[in-house]
Amino acid sequence: MVIAQTALFNFQSLLLVILLIICTSTYAHSHFPGIMDRNRSGVFGIFWKCARIGERLSPYVSICCIVMAVRTL
Template identity: 75%
Template sequence: MSALFNFQSALLVLLLLICTSAYCHQLFPGFMDRNKDGAFTGIFWKCARIGERLSPYISMCCCVMAVSLFIGN
């Protein structure tokens, strides 16, 4: 099933996007800050902001998602 039609898969993709964007922003802050106004790269900058400011909640969501995937299989 596609991630667009499965809520759990869509949530997993969103969490991975936020975590990856925050990690890349930590490695390349100049590149991410320079491209924050574009349509495609602006999404990554916004996800990086969410990941940096809400990191305890994002990490809890990742742990809950990992446990639910482990129990579901």
């Protein structure tokens, strides 16, 4: 019996998923700001908050992306 691990049980995968959500949300907000700004609360508010993190902490997020790419390779 094979038990598959999800990103919740593997810390490196969880960090990778969080970084991908931040980067994707920031990219989507730069191209479609109206859609992201309308959904500041609720479930889709998470993506707006991730876009804010990506915009304000972009040097740190990019360093984390480079570190995760090197660790993955």
